[in-house]
Amino acid sequence: MRGIVANRNPIPENQQDILPMEAVMPLLDTAFTWIERNRETYLDRLFDYLRLPSISAHGEGIVETAEHIAGVIRGIGLETEILPTAGWPVVLARRSDRPSRPTVLLYGHYDVQPPDPLDDWISPPFEPTVRNGRIYARGVGDNKGQHFANLLAIEALLASLGELPCNVLVLLEGEEEIGSPRLAPFVEEHRDRLDADLVITSDGPVNESGRSCLVFGVRGVALFELRARGARTDLHSGNWGGVAPNPLWRLVHCLGTMKNAQGEITIAGFYDDVKSPTPLERDALDRLPYDDARIMAALGVRCLDAPDDRPIADRLAVWPTLTINGLHGGYAGEGSKTVLPCEAVAKCDIRLVHDQSRDDILAKVADHVRRHAPDIEFIPLGGMDPSKTPLDSPFAEPIRRGITEAQGEDPLIVPALGGSLPDYVFTKILGIPAFGVPYANPDEANHAPNENLEVERFFDGIRTGASILAHLGSMKKPNTA
């Protein structure tokens, strides 16, 4: 790295446990100053990254994007490889400056959701544009802008301190938006190289109130498609209505057996593995400052999803959902067309909590469809298990302090994020704790048109990343003398 200033205040190697905040502060001041001086080029470099489409659903721009970000990471000073998988490649990088300190794996994904419906974007999805203090681009929040902030945090620490306060692994995958189908086998295969003590992921939004969060879990997701077929061809609804079965009615009735109007999922055994939150989780959930009225106003809805009696914190963290992502069949044009369609398709996702497993739930859905609508084809589309890290993990406190120092305010403790990340590969396969430190604004509109990230949250993210690494570096590697 040209231009990096050697550090005169390395982190003391002999520090046994968490440094008091007063000791970490001077180290960070230098890094923060560096970050402040580089605002403009940081934005430019983020924009270069955002301009590359990398749509895992159909592969557009994926390989070029992996090469681009691998080049960026190598330039920062990490040993960087692009490793193939059966799908899109993984970018894996490491820097191990301090053997006696913990190794943190920074996970992210360089792929993005498809940008449609394109007409709803105010500026084009792959031409990053700043309006009213926000960067608009597909992937800016989910997830390029967030892991890019963490990469710049590493760069800023190296530039200002000369070495990193702890060891880092960076793992960026290219299939998160299609359910990370190859991440588990990748982690199994490369288990030896993934010798991290903990994982941090910056993805998803901060709390709806705008407060920063420290997240201990994610919901899992199980994806499937239901495909109903009627006659060989579309038919005239007058000539054949009442004679030929209608695949749209079949889907409507099948879906109606899976979730009732009261919001209860009526698939046998669906709630079997949904456990009550632990006392620590219950307490944390109750402290989350969700404001129903403000959320409803922001969404533009007059009521919350059924049932009425569940707090928003619980709806997102400890309760599963069954969402129809899309349902399509028959005439879609203007006016009327009295057609009896020959095919209809529903795409659905289930958000899983606690001890639910993707495979178990998909098997239960398959069984339900077989019993209630044997003429409908059930197509499982993968997904990922949920993940949980205990709220009393020893890494929780340094991360919390890292966030507090960078942002001037204690983060909220969030037992689980509503969205899904493949954290289970770390907590369940590698057996290490996984934490979420999201940087995005709650109205980031990820997966939707006009996805955006507040410019200041991007810079907050860089500072926060640096601060967390500094605080983790102030503790000893676990299980070492």
Next chain:
Amino acid sequence: MRGIVANRNPIPENQQDILPMEAVMPLLDTAFTWIERNRETYLDRLFDYLRLPSISAHGEGIVETAEHIAGVIRGIGLETEILPTAGWPVVLARRSDRPSRPTVLLYGHYDVQPPDPLDDWISPPFEPTVRNGRIYARGVGDNKGQHFANLLAIEALLASLGELPCNVLVLLEGEEEIGSPRLAPFVEEHRDRLDADLVITSDGPVNESGRSCLVFGVRGVALFELRARGARTDLHSGNWGGVAPNPLWRLVHCLGTMKNAQGEITIAGFYDDVKSPTPLERDALDRLPYDDARIMAALGVRCLDAPDDRPIADRLAVWPTLTINGLHGGYAGEGSKTVLPCEAVAKCDIRLVHDQSRDDILAKVADHVRRHAPDIEFIPLGGMDPSKTPLDSPFAEPIRRGITEAQGEDPLIVPALGGSLPDYVFTKILGIPAFGVPYANPDEANHAPNENLEVERFFDGIRTGASILAHLGSMKKPNTA
């Protein structure tokens, strides 16, 4: 008409009632010979008509098509006008050669359904193509090919007899495929000019067995749309699933309250005006040669629409339906997209029977939606009332004999067609009987890709039209001395 040969065998004016078949035969032999000699030019002229798109749903080609067919009718020798309406124009033509004979109004429509999905057409919808003895083109069966056959029947009679055996009115509208919204006001306004004794419509298919039909009624149709809205924008199903209401689930549950999986429509009062068929109708229905196994094989379905215990004849003629014509919301692309959509729309039609009325049924649906899903917008889209002519009408016998003579086989007596035609404007507003004499093959694929008409059925239609006019001309105008 150049080339028309003056007739040497005019129909005797003093014939009191139905002529014996032996007396009509020689008149028709001349006409049938004429038709046979003109096969090639008839097909060419039909193709010229089919090449004109005339999509009432969005107006493409409508005005040009009305002008084209008016020119054809004028050329045949009828006094022809294009009359404006608040929507697309009506072509009205007349020829009154024989004051003491009945006046038959030949109704048809020059508009067609939209041709989408375009990719499913083997040859383009507006380039008529003959394959395996069938003409493929949008509108060839529904309805251009059928009323064009009746126009050529008039031409053939004039060419071979020099005058028409009875008086004719031709009424071609341009809005049948969007529910004939201006036909009733048109008929009210022009009641004086529509001094017909009966109406004949050639539309829809013959019986599924291939047998020709004489049809006494049609189902009505009530069209509506249901529009559900959720949040202002599409949302991430993880961040908001379980919090924001899902318009697709709202539609699924609302539709589920309107018809159950057993096929019963569960809208309050829906069946109030569904009456049992009369004994004559019951007898006719029981004689219809529907073959369940053959129909299921032809459609490519393994079962009929629920419930199981209703004969196909009843399903189409005397029982109402509620069909979802299209349902669309959320992601429609390949793979998965974990979106929580902001809007979903269902388009539906109800086929009405007997004494059901469009307005009454639409009011009942509106009321149902208001009570069960007040957040869903109900948008009525018009439709038309059902129609019935008594099976013992005095015109039934000459029409039946006309069909038999042209086709060599007695037609099936069909109490009502499954599809909808605006016959109610004739039976309920003008108070005259309306008959259907369809010419299209049962697999005409109207309203669907690859709409087609068997070439021989087109020529059968011309002969049948001529024969019916000859037989009607052999009876005295009703209520004259």
